[in-house]
Amino acid sequence: MVPAYGRGTSRRTLEDRLRAHFDKVSAGISPHKRIRILRFTDHDLPRTRTRKVKRIEVVAILRKMLDARAEQQSAAASTEVEKWLAHAIAQVSNEATHITPATRLIEDLSLDSLALAELAEHIGEHLGRDIGAEELGDLRTVDDLQKLAANGNGASRVPMPSYAKFAEPYTPLLPGPLKSLGRALFRRTQGAVFDSWLKPQILGRGNIPANSNVLVVANHSSHVDFALISHALGEMGKRLVVLAAKDYFFNTPTRRFVVSNLTTLIPFDRERAQLESLDDALAELAAGRSVLMFPEGTRSPDGTMQEFKSGAGYLALRSGCDVLPIHISGTFDVLGKGKLIPKHSPVEMRIGRVISNAEVRIVAESSEGAGAYRKAADFLRKTVEGLVQPRRAMARKSRKVSSAATEEAASNEKTSRHAKG
Numbered sequence: 001m002v003p004a005y006g007r008g009t010s011r012r013t014l015e016d017r018l019r020a021h022f023d024k025v026s027a028g029i030s031p032h033k034r035i036r037i038l039r040f041t042d043h044d045l046p047r048t049r050t051r052k053v054k055r056i057e058v059v060a061i062l063r064k065m066l067d068a069r070a071e072q073q074s075a076a077a078s079t080e081v082e083k084w085l086a087h088a089i090a091q092v093s094n095e096a097t098h099i100t101p102a103t104r105l106i107e108d109l110s111l112d113s114l115a116l117a118e119l120a121e122h123i124g125e126h127l128g129r130d131i132g133a134e135e136l137g138d139l140r141t142v143d144d145l146q147k148l149a150a151n152g153n154g155a156s157r158v159p160m161p162s163y164a165k166f167a168e169p170y171t172p173l174l175p176g177p178l179k180s181l182g183r184a185l186f187r188r189t190q191g192a193v194f195d196s197w198l199k200p201q202i203l204g205r206g207n208i209p210a211n212s213n214v215l216v217v218a219n220h221s222s223h224v225d226f227a228l229i230s231h232a233l234g235e236m237g238k239r240l241v242v243l244a245a246k247d248y249f250f251n252t253p254t255r256r257f258v259v260s261n262l263t264t265l266i267p268f269d270r271e272r273a274q275l276e277s278l279d280d281a282l283a284e285l286a287a288g289r290s291v292l293m294f295p296e297g298t299r300s301p302d303g304t305m306q307e308f309k310s311g312a313g314y315l316a317l318r319s320g321c322d323v324l325p326i327h328i329s330g331t332f333d334v335l336g337k338g339k340l341i342p343k344h345s346p347v348e349m350r351i352g353r354v355i356s357n358a359e360v361r362i363v364a365e366s367s368e369g370a371g372a373y374r375k376a377a378d379f380l381r382k383t384v385e386g387l388v389q390p391r392r393a394m395a396r397k398s399r400k401v402s403s404a405a406t407e408e409a410a411s412n413e414k415t416s417r418h419a420k421g
Helices: 011-027 055-068 083-092 113-127 142-150 176-198 224-232 253-262 274-286 311-319 331-335 357-365 372-386 389-420
Strands: 201-203 214-218 241-245 265-268 291-293 322-329 348-351
Touching (some): 083 142, 113 142, 113 274, 113 311, 113 372, 176 224, 214 224, 214 311, 224 291, 224 331, 224 348, 241 274, 274 291, 274 311, 291 311, 311 357, 311 372, 322 357, 322 372, 357 372
Parallel strands (some): 214 291, 241 291
Antiparallel strands (some): 322 348
16 A cells, blocks of 8 residues: 655654554454554555566565564563573574564564464463463564463453354355265276376385374375375275365365365465364364375475475374375476476376374474474475485486496497407
């Protein structure tokens, strides 16, 4: 927006009024919809020739403003941070910022909704009561956290119910038997395509658990991935619940109808109500169903594995379920990001051994800092990456042996020529 600066009102006064307005509006809406960072600039926003805002450049401008810290908030209360609280914040933050009462949770520490939820657990453990993530939603600084802790020894606030689901657009659902028939035909068609055309190489099927549900995590390079994993997992795959991007698979009435009736995809809001979406996944796991999650959050732009988001650690630690790691190679060449027409290319899937939940917890609790969810997600990424590393090591060894053999053959040929001469 463009503030209407005018005569008789200072810029600071007008900006303070705007801040107060945003705070007032934010207090009445869900935490994930609130404005977290508000900055003013005198420069025009970068735009394309068609006057569309260049969002990537705007993000860079905002980050530059935050790094400059031109508008540091003052802490009017305490001058020191209690040791237990500073330790709790350090546990969930990746930033190496020196923590003071004026340190801002979002801007300085880059705490997302999952980090705030984990921080709520630490504070609740210290106070001996539950702290809802919604209580942290309107807090800005570490000093606000200290005030919450100082005044929070009473009864916990009753969590407000979420009405987000009532605002979802209506999607017609087929009757149960018809839906089951449609899903069976859809799955059979996919299987026929995979078996007759793509012919993926699937290794490690013996690692698929037969009598327990698991959280399935895999790298993600193509829309083919979730169907391929469901096909490879056999009986488990028939009931596998898949977290799918809400802003892509559920953004039009046609897509919502198809995925709601013919697949087991459930919407995952990766931008706003992430905690609510993860809690939906926890409910599926608690009901005994296996859930597939792509922890990278989106398809890889070049086929290489990206960072795993902390949501994977959240599900692994909160659900108490074991984890089944999977690595997929080649689907980026089949139907990578930006491609509309699939092409035939070799595809390999490696299914790793099941990682027990106890193993994940030991990793999350055995080291300091970074947050338990973040550490668990990093561990899962290394595990998935490790499924393909032995093959690469063998390939490198094979190339070395081949190179050595070539050099030896060339040397023998040279010696032979000298002998003939």
